[in-house]
């Protein structure tokens with residue numbers, strides 16, 4: 362699929378634990394995963410903390426880890442001549458199932474937002490129960506189209522970096538991205554199943570991806 366890659370480039374040496382191999386439900390294609398080590402250390406920081414505290418700290422560290430991974434994929438998207446957006450789908454066990462760069466070019470497909478590409482691929486390759494407990498990490502808040510796609514894909518949780526509102530401050534009415542400023546929570550709240558949303562998170566880091574990109 363254009364603009365979509367499975368698994369991770371592991372040539373940066375950033376992750377050194379042994380990954381667990383997962384197989385996408387229909388495609389039979391392997392997807393590499395990330396180890397738990399990077400976020401599990403946060404859970405052991407405070408011996409006086411309760412199990413809930415440790416669980417929350419673990420979730421926060423894990424969210425930051427995979428959100429930063431989406432930022433790295435967004436930078437890769439820009440290096441490939443596309444807009445600096447990306448989305449990563451991670452299952453409940455911390456395995457990266459799908460990652461996608463923005464897919465605007467080469468066909469100028471304005472619907473090829475990274476989250477929409479992930480949602481579409483998830484529907485055709487990931488079982489529904491896995492999708493329901495998975496988290497989609499997006500470098501920027503899903504627009505109304507992408508929130509709709511995430512809803513229809515039954516992906517249970519979304520974590521995003523940059524808000525639509527702040528993205529609009531960067532893009533203005535740029536013809537390639539006249540940002541649709543509608544909170545994704547409003548879209549999800551209109552649905553009949555719950556989608557948990559976390560964000561904006563690490564917003565300054567997410568915003569840095571867009572500095573100078575939309576200047577005309």
Ligand SMILES: [Zn+2]
Pocket residue numbers: 474476477503504505506507508
């Ligand atoms: Zn979108």
